Amino acid sequence: MSSPLLEARDICKSFAGVRALKGVSLAVHPGEVLAVIGENGAGKSTLMKILAGVQAPDTGDLLVDGASRSIRSVQEALSLGIALIHQELNLAETLDVGANIFLGREPHRWGWIDAGRVSREARAVLGQVGLLVDPSTLVSTLTIGQQQLVEIAKALSIRARVLIMDEPTSSLSDHETQVLLRLIRELRAQGVGIIYISHRLGEVHGIADRVEVLRDGENAGHLSREEISHAAMVKLMVGRELSQFYPHKTHPSGEVALEVRELRTAAHPAHAVSFEIRAGEVVGMAGLVGAGRSELLQALFGVVPALAGTVRVAGVPVAAASPREAMAAGLALVPEDRKHDGLFLEMGVRENLSIATLHRDQRAGFLNRVKERELCGEMIPAMRIKTPSTEQPVQFLSGGNQQKVVIGKWLATRPRVFLLDEPTRGVDIGAKQEIYRLMEELAAKGVAVLFVSSDLEEILGMSDRVLVLHEGRLNGELSRSELSEEAVMRLATGGHHSTTLAAS
Amino acid sequence: MKKIFGILGLLIAVCLVTASLSDSFLSAYNVENVLRRSALFGILSIGVAFVIITGGIDLSLGSVVCLVGCALPWLLTVQHWPMPLALLTVAAVSLGIGLFHGLLVTKLRIQPFIVTLCGLLLYRGIARGFTADQTVGFGNEFKSLRLLATGKVPFLPGFDLPAPLLFLAVVAIVAAVFLNRTIFGRYLLALGRNPQAATYSGIPTQKMTILAYVVSSGLAGLGGVLFVLDVNSAQPVDFGSFYELYAIAAAVLGGCSLRGGEGSIVGVLVGAALMQVLRNMITLVTTRNNVEFAIIGAVILLGVVADELTRRVAANRRAAQALQGATAV
Numbered sequence: 001m002s003s004p005l006l007e008a009r010d011i012c013k014s015f016a017g018v019r020a021l022k023g024v025s026l027a028v029h030p031g032e033v034l035a036v037i038g039e040n041g042a043g044k045s046t047l048m049k050i051l052a053g054v055q056a057p058d059t060g061d062l063l064v065d066g067a068s069r070s071i072r073s074v075q076e077a078l079s080l081g082i083a084l085i086h087q088e089l090n091l092a093e094t095l096d097v098g099a100n101i102f103l104g105r106e107p108h109r110w111g112w113i114d115a116g117r118v119s120r121e122a123r124a125v126l127g128q129v130g131l132l133v134d135p136s137t138l139v140s141t142l143t144i145g146q147q148q149l150v151e152i153a154k155a156l157s158i159r160a161r162v163l164i165m166d167e168p169t170s171s172l173s174d175h176e177t178q179v180l181l182r183l184i185r186e187l188r189a190q191g192v193g194i195i196y197i198s199h200r201l202g203e204v205h206g207i208a209d210r211v212e213v214l215r216d217g218e219n220a221g222h223l224s225r226e227e228i229s230h231a232a233m234v235k236l237m238v239g240r241e242l243s244q245f246y247p248h249k250t251h252p253s254g255e256v257a258l259e260v261r262e263l264r265t266a267a268h269p270a271h272a273v274s275f276e277i278r279a280g281e282v283v284g285m286a287g288l289v290g291a292g293r294s295e296l297l298q299a300l301f302g303v304v305p306a307l308a309g310t311v312r313v314a315g316v317p318v319a320a321a322s323p324r325e326a327m328a329a330g331l332a333l334v335p336e337d338r339k340h341d342g343l344f345l346e347m348g349v350r351e352n353l354s355i356a357t358l359h360r361d362q363r364a365g366f367l368n369r370v371k372e373r374e375l376c377g378e379m380i381p382a383m384r385i386k387t388p389s390t391e392q393p394v395q396f397l398s399g400g401n402q403q404k405v406v407i408g409k410w411l412a413t414r415p416r417v418f419l420l421d422e423p424t425r426g427v428d429i430g431a432k433q434e435i436y437r438l439m440e441e442l443a444a445k446g447v448a449v450l451f452v453s454s455d456l457e458e459i460l461g462m463s464d465r466v467l468v469l470h471e472g473r474l475n476g477e478l479s480r481s482e483l484s485e486e487a488v489m490r491l492a493t494g495g496h497h498s499t500t501l502a503a504s
Numbered sequence: 505m506k507k508i509f510g511i512l513g514l515l516i517a518v519c520l521v522t523a524s525l526s527d528s529f530l531s532a533y534n535v536e537n538v539l540r541r542s543a544l545f546g547i548l549s550i551g552v553a554f555v556i557i558t559g560g561i562d563l564s565l566g567s568v569v570c571l572v573g574c575a576l577p578w579l580l581t582v583q584h585w586p587m588p589l590a591l592l593t594v595a596a597v598s599l600g601i602g603l604f605h606g607l608l609v610t611k612l613r614i615q616p617f618i619v620t621l622c623g624l625l626l627y628r629g630i631a632r633g634f635t636a637d638q639t640v641g642f643g644n645e646f647k648s649l650r651l652l653a654t655g656k657v658p659f660l661p662g663f664d665l666p667a668p669l670l671f672l673a674v675v676a677i678v679a680a681v682f683l684n685r686t687i688f689g690r691y692l693l694a695l696g697r698n699p700q701a702a703t704y705s706g707i708p709t710q711k712m713t714i715l716a717y718v719v720s721s722g723l724a725g726l727g728g729v730l731f732v733l734d735v736n737s738a739q740p741v742d743f744g745s746f747y748e749l750y751a752i753a754a755a756v757l758g759g760c761s762l763r764g765g766e767g768s769i770v771g772v773l774v775g776a777a778l779m780q781v782l783r784n785m786i787t788l789v790t791t792r793n794n795v796e797f798a799i800i801g802a803v804i805l806l807g808v809v810a811d812e813l814t815r816r817v818a819a820n821r822r823a824a825q826a827l828q829g830a831t832a833v
Contacts, residue, residue, distance in 0.1 A: 322708075323705070324707075324708060326706075327706040340698075340700055342701055343698070344694050344698050345697070345698070
């Protein structure tokens with residue numbers, strides 16, 4: 001085999017005390033697709049940022065064409081032919097496609113941008129990626145999939161030899177995904193080395209020449225083309241069999257705790273959604289990005305107004321025009337984006353834990369400091385929140401501990417219905433398991449749990465029942481016995497439920 | 505707390521320097537005078553601190569001081585309204601202005617800077633309108649009412665406390681208790697840190713924000729009344745000019761972050777006092793009053809830069825400690 005285009009040896013990296021990478025190595029050769037997989041928090045994105053010069057490693061070596069290099073900036077990485085396409089797109093939305101492709105290295109004459117050359121060369125690379133838009137189109141008018149292709153065109157225009165793609169398909173439609181995968185195969189045939197990060201194991205199975213698995217910031221193992229199988233990848237990622245990982249038990253379900261009738265949200269006003277959840281049930285809500293799952297939870301919790309429909313909690317109608325009213329009715333929502341919507345980062349653990357119960361525990365408007373201390377004394381050990389003190393600002397906690405603080409804050413309100421939006425996104429494996437354990441305990445206590453997740457294994461592992469949304473519509477429901485990855489994906493992509501089909 | 509020590513140190517240093525340069529600085533008359541001015545500006549600064557804590561800004565309070573300061577003598581001496589009615593009217597107007605700002609900021613989501621910048625122009629314009637740019641004052645009347653601002657409370661032999669200091673004490677104690685001991689104070693601080701998370705936590709963010717603007721304009725109104733009672737007359741063209749900037753500077757010096765979520769009442773008081781001592785120093789020590797703004801600007805900038813630097817050092821130390829803790833585990 002030829003020498004690797006790009007190799008990383010023993011890379012270590014820490015952030016504010018959390019060791020994200022503990023000596024990771026990998027190599028990519030010309031004309032191969034190396035898939036890097038691992039759970040959230042395994043260190044994939046950090047490793048990619050180091051390869052692309054966005055961040056510097058604490059220790060470890062990077063080798064390009066077998067020679068040791070220090071890549072200290074994105075510019076250096078680009079000059080070595082290494083381009084990263086971020087998970088979050090990095091385009092200037094208010095500029096046009098051509099300007100984005102040449103951003104920072106505009107061809108110019110006497111200080112004037114050579115618009116003709118921009119247009120000509122942009123057109124050429126856009127043709128290569130199969131995106132037939134004019135270079136003068138504004139990026140903000142393109143779909144996410146098209147924007148992704150602009151990013152790739154940008155990488156091609158610098159003649160990248162190593163292309164790093166961090167979850168490129170996470171927000172693409174099926175068709176766009178197919179276009180992208182075809183493009184990757186073409187690039188591979190041209191000798192480009194591709195590092196491909198994805199959570200979608202089906203895609204990885206289809207395109208990867210080799211798979212490198214990361215777990216908790218370390219190499220967990222690798223698979224050659226012949227060894228790649230779904231089961232083998234999951235086993236390496238999780239480090240144990242699935243059944244041990246998810247503490248799921250079936251609960252005897254009780255009364256209807258949450259009843260949703262004909263609910264319409266602003267995201268998908270054409271479709272009304274109806275379902276109910278019983279006390280003690282854990283219900284997963286699956287669907288692709290944009291299916292309207294988060295919007296549904298937000299409408300239930302009064303964050304965004306519902307356009308129509310009725311919601312009952314334990315039989316009592318709730319007109320949740322604000323989270324405050326939803327809370328009073330016995331609802332709790334752990335939001336998807338905890339830093340943005342869930343936490344006061346500069347405030348301490350105590351203040352974050354008590355914020356939703358200050359109102360309940362008040363003494364004529366005054367803070368009840370005794371109750372606040374009691375709450376910390378109860379939640380921190382119960383949730384196993386690792387923090388040096390109750391006053392530690394939560395921004396210095398790890399993702400998992402931050403998420404536990406958010407969950408603890410809502411546990412304190414003693415809800416009847418617990419809504420969780422992507423509860424384990426960006427948390428490490430240990431914290432993940434504790435969050436699952438908590439969901440189980442809640443259900444065992446008779447709380448109705450509804451969680452949204454894009455992680456299919458989590459959906460399969462934790463749910464008594466699964467609701468699948470497709471473009472705002474409740475496209476089907478699967479009981480535990482009917483659950484399979486294929487069945488969920490079929491419904492999520494707009495297909496029919498086999499039994500509904502038979503019934504109709 | 506550390507933050508307050510820094511600014512307190514600066515205040516003491518400025519006092520010492522001024523005392524050594526000028527004999528009259530520590531005279532009973534001057535001390536009383538500085539305390540009176542500090543108290544008046546302290547009231548305004550506490551008001552604007554509430555808005556700054558929510559992450560907003562109130563540029564209008566100098567003009568509210570002008571409007572109220574002109575309206576009160578105008579209603580009493582030109583319109584001959586009964587005193588209670590006139591006082592109630594200016595109170596209602598100032599609280600109403602705060603409500604108006606709060607509603608525009610929360611319901612229409614107009615940026616606080618714009619809302620209160622327009623307020624700055626609007627309220628002074630109204631005052632200049634109904635007074636036809638003429639100076640309004642109490643003349644020799646309303647002596648007893650004026651005692652609210654000019655009166656003295658015996659404190660030590662040969663030294664009395666100016667009356668506005670009592671107003672300030674009440675305002676400051678209520679504000680500090682509200683901010684630190686009530687759930688609403690916690691709501692304000694949380695809302696300033698992260699309005700989105702505050703909404704998700706069931707905090708009535710709009711009501712709290714409106715409240716902050718009402719407090720700010722209400723205290724500006726109280727300040728306006730006391731200012732005009734103190735100086736006896738108001739000239740609508742420049743009465744209260746730049747007071748909003750003195751108040752904002754005092755709040756920021758006292759530890760309020762313009763990003764919101766941070767601030768202590770004690771700090772704001774020290775900040776307000778520092779501003780007045782600086783002004784006093786310039787009057788006493790230099791013969792050129794025209795450098796006042798330059799000196800005040802430079803001192804505030806120094807204070808803020810020093811504060812930012814110490815914060816960075818502290819943050820680095822904290823990160824290093826966290827790293828050690830993690831590797832030890």
